[in-house]
Amino acid sequence: MNYLAWNRPPSLPALARAVAQHPKPLHLVVCLPDNALPVFVPSETPSPQESALSQAIGSKLGCIQFNAANALYDILPGVHLWLMPSETACRLGEHFPQPVQWQTEAVPQLPPSDVKPWFKPPEHRTATRAIVIGAGIAGAATARALAQHGLPVTVLEAAEPANAASGNRQGLLYAKISPHNTEQTELLLCGYGHTRRLLDALLPAQENWGGSGVLHLNHNDEETRRNLALSAQTHHAHLYRPVCAETASQLAGIPLTQSALYWPQGVWLNPPALINALLDHPLIELHTRTPALAAEYRNGVWQVETAAQTFYGSHIVYCMGAHSPLAAAADVSALPYRLIRGQTDLAA
Ligand SMILES: Cc1cc2nc3c(=O)[nH]c(=O)nc-3n(C[C@H](O)[C@H](O)[C@H](O)COP(=O)(O)OP(=O)(O)OC[C@H]3O[C@@H](n4cnc5c(N)ncnc54)[C@H](O)[C@@H]3O)c2cc1C
Incomplete structure (x- = not known):
C-alpha cells in the first residue's frame, strides 16, 4: 500500500501525477499547516485526470474540520485523500500502518501520545467473520465499515432493519459538539x-x-x-x-x-433508506426476524444462539440499542452485555 505525504497542499498537477504513477490502493496524505481549507492550484490546461481530481475533491471539502484527520475515501477509484490539520500532521504514525513517503520536506514527527487504556485497540486477533447484532443505524454502519475492509459480516436482526430508534421517517444530520x-x-x-x-x-x-x-x-x-x-x-x-x-x-x-x-x-x-443502503453489500449477510438469544466465546470463536441456528464469528459487535423493547424481549441478560445509560427507545 502506498502512503504519499505532502507538508502542505500540492498543486493539482502534482497530485494527478502521483495518482497516475502509483498503484492502487493509494493514500494521499496532505498536511494543512494553516488549518485552513486547502487550495489545490490547477494548471492552465488541466489534463482529464486533473479535472476529475478537482471535481472529486471540490465536492468533498465542505465538511472537513481541523480537530482531527479527515479521511476522504475513494476520491477516485482506489484513491483516498487524507487532510491532516496541524495537530494530527505531527503524529502521522498514529494513523497509518507504515511510514509515509514524503514528497516534500517532512513534517517533524512527535512521539505517539499516551493512549488512555480505554482507547487502546484489543490485542491483535485475526478477523475472519464479524457477527453484528442489531440492524439499526449503528449495526448497519458498523457492518458496512467492516465489509468495506474486506471482512464478511453476519447481521442478526430481531425484527426488520430500521424498526426501532432508527425507524423515524426523518432525522437530522449535524454535529452537536462541545x-x-x-x-x-x-x-x-x-x-x-x-x-x-x-x-x-x-x-x-x-x-x-x-x-x-x-x-x-x-x-x-x-x-x-x-x-x-x-x-x-x-x-x-x-x-x-x-x-x-x-x-x-x-x-x-x-x-x-x-x-x-x-x-x-x-x-x-430518512434513516431507514440509509440503513438499507448500508446493508446492501456483497459481504453482508442479513438475517431478519432472528433475535440473538445467547452468546458465548469458546475456543477462540464467538457462538451466537438464535431459535433456529447457531452463528459463528471471530468477532462480535453489539448494536442492539439500549432499552430496546426487542432487546428486552430477547432476554439480553443471556448475552455478555450490559446497558449503560442508553438513550434510545422505540418512538411512539
Ligand atoms: C424520537 C427520536 C428522534 C431522534 N432524532 C435524531 C436525529 O434527528 N438525529 C440523530 O442523529 N439521532 C436522533 N435520534 C437518536 C437516534 O435515532 C439513535 O441514536 C439511533 O437510531 C440509535 O441507533 P441504534 O442502531 O443504536 O439503535 P436502534 O435503531 O434502536 O437499533 C437496535 C436494533 O437492534 C435490534 N435488536 C435488539 N435486540 C436484539 C437481539 N437480541 N437480536 C437481534 N437484534 C436485536 C432491534 O430490533 C433494533 O433494530 C433520535 C431518537 C429518537 C427516539
Missing part, C-alpha cells in the same frame, strides 16, 4: 463529515435526504453559551456560524425569535 477539543468532539466532527460524504456516495438520488442546512436554536442559556463559544472558533466558519433571529427566520422560512448556530451542510435524512 466547544472543547475533546475526543468526543473529534469523533462527532469526523462522523459528521464522513456521514455527509457517505450520503453523496450511497444515496445519490437525494430522494431520501436533502435540505439546505440545520439551525441549532439558542433556546436556553446553556445552548446559547455553548453556541457562542463555538461561534468564536472562526477556523470552522465553513462548518458552523452564528446567525441572528432575523437571518434564522429567513433561512427557515418561518418566523423565529431565537438566534442560532447555522450548519450550512446539515441535512434531513
